[in-house]
Amino acid sequence: MTTTQAPPRVSGDGPGRGGGRRGRHDRLPGVGAGEKAVGLINGGFLLLWGLITALPLLWAILSSFKTNGEFRVDPLGLPSGVEWDNFSRAWSAANIGQYFLNSVIVVSISLTLTMLFGAMGAYVLARYDFPGNRFVYYLFVGGLILPVFLALVPMFFVVRNLGSLPVIGQFLGLNSYLSLALVYVAFSMPFTVFFLTAFFRTLPNSVAEAGIMDGCSHFSLFWKVMLPMARPGMISLALFNFLGHWNQYVLPLVIMQDGDKRVLAQGLGTLAANTGFRADWTALFAGLVIALLPVLIVYIIFQKQVQAGLTAGVLK
Numbered sequence: 001m002t003t004t005q006a007p008p009r010v011s012g013d014g015p016g017r018g019g020g021r022r023g024r025h026d027r028l029p030g031v032g033a034g035e036k037a038v039g040l041i042n043g044g045f046l047l048l049w050g051l052i053t054a055l056p057l058l059w060a061i062l063s064s065f066k067t068n069g070e071f072r073v074d075p076l077g078l079p080s081g082v083e084w085d086n087f088s089r090a091w092s093a094a095n096i097g098q099y100f101l102n103s104v105i106v107v108s109i110s111l112t113l114t115m116l117f118g119a120m121g122a123y124v125l126a127r128y129d130f131p132g133n134r135f136v137y138y139l140f141v142g143g144l145i146l147p148v149f150l151a152l153v154p155m156f157f158v159v160r161n162l163g164s165l166p167v168i169g170q171f172l173g174l175n176s177y178l179s180l181a182l183v184y185v186a187f188s189m190p191f192t193v194f195f196l197t198a199f200f201r202t203l204p205n206s207v208a209e210a211g212i213m214d215g216c217s218h219f220s221l222f223w224k225v226m227l228p229m230a231r232p233g234m235i236s237l238a239l240f241n242f243l244g245h246w247n248q249y250v251l252p253l254v255i256m257q258d259g260d261k262r263v264l265a266q267g268l269g270t271l272a273a274n275t276g277f278r279a280d281w282t283a284l285f286a287g288l289v290i291a292l293l294p295v296l297i298v299y300i301i302f303q304k305q306v307q308a309g310l311t312a313g314v315l316k
Contacts, residue, residue: 057292059076060285060288060289060292061285061289062078062079063075063079063281063282063285064086064087064282064285064286064288064289065079065081065082065083065086065282066079066080066083066086066282067083067282068280068281068282071281071282083282086282086283086285086286087286087289087290089280089283089286090271090283090284090286090287090290091290093283094267094270094271094274094283094287095267096264096267096268096271096287096290096291098260098267099262099263099264099266099267099268100264100267100290100291102177102256102261102262102263102264103246103263103264103265105177106177106180106181106184106245106252106263107181107184107242107245107246109177109178109181110180110181110182110184110185110188110241110245111238111241111242111245113181113182113185114184114185114188114189114192114241114245115192115234115237115238115241117185117189118188118189118192118193118196118237119192119196119227119230119234120222121140121189121193122192122193122195122196122197122199122200123196123200123222123226123227125137125140125193125197126196126197126198126199126200126201127200127201127208127226137193137197140189140190140193140194141190141194142190143189143190144190144191144194146190148187148250148251149250152250152254155183155251155254155255156254156255159172159173159174159176159179159183159255160173160174162179163176163179174255174256174257175255175256175257175258175261176255177261179255180251180252180255180256180263183251183255184244184245184248184251187251188241188244188245191240192237192241195233195237196230196233196234196237199230199233200226200230203226203229203230207225207226207229208221208225208226211224211225231305232305235302235305236305239298239299239302242295242298243295246264246265246291246294246295247265247295248263248265249265249266249269252265252266253266264291265291267287268284268287268288268291271283271284271287272284
């Protein structure tokens with residue numbers, strides 16, 4: 001007599017429960033309770049940081065559309081309408097328009113020179129070996145630890161003495177756009193060279209070797225091959241330098257002493273001091289919004305390039 005053994009029954013408590021379907025309590029591989037807790041903590045921290053950053057900004061924007069009466073009665077409330085006269089007073093009466101133009105001139109010069117000289121210096125330090133390479137690199141890195149306040153007094157005398165030089169002295173000295181732009185460049189170069197040196201090192205050597213084989217000179221290789229490849233990093237760094245130059249207050253306070261040559265940060269400081277006596281708070285908020293708009297517009301336009309530049313070194 002032949003007996004047939006029944007196939008073993010599959011327990012419904014295992015991972016094959018329900019015809020191979022994943023059970024309700026099964027855990028995905030690599031995702032444990034610890035990872036979920038860390039993700040929740042990170043998400044909560046980012047949310048808190050976003051609120052701390054965004055809420056004062058939103059309050060300033062809303063306050064710029066109120067009347068002074070509405071702001072004194074309910075500072076945290078919504079405006080009943082749009083009070084464009086606040087921006088008109090800030091632009092003309094508080095001379096924010098002139099300060100805005102001065103900042104555009106200075107930042108345009110300083111940002112161009114910073115990115116140009118910084119990219120050239122970083123490329124040489126990253127791609128060429130020569131005696132003193134590391135020494136020059138660490139000199140730039142050492143500039144990162146120099147506090148701005150320690151350089152204010154000697155910087156003032158240096159800039160003042162530049163104005164007495166023959167021929168070029170008329171373009172330099174105190175109350176000069178070019179002098180302030182050069183000071184911005186000097187204080188921005190350490191981080192610019194430090195950042196771009198690391199970025200140029202991530203670029204493949206095979207591309208540079210192919211360019212040399214095709215007859216490119218070192219000058220052409222930099223401008224036509226390597227610099228376009230470093231575009232994401234250049235855009236990211238240009239935005240950071242733009243923020244630093246646009247919001248700079250201490251350096252122009254020392255150099256730009258003429259009222260008509262002041263930059264936007266100085267103008268907002270003067271407006272804030274005068275507001276305390278006239279109680280024209282909405283005009284002050286309007287001036288803050290005017291100062292904020294260029295930064296916001298630039299970041300919105302280049303946000304994808306900024307993210308690509310910050311992650312390029314990691315992905316490589």
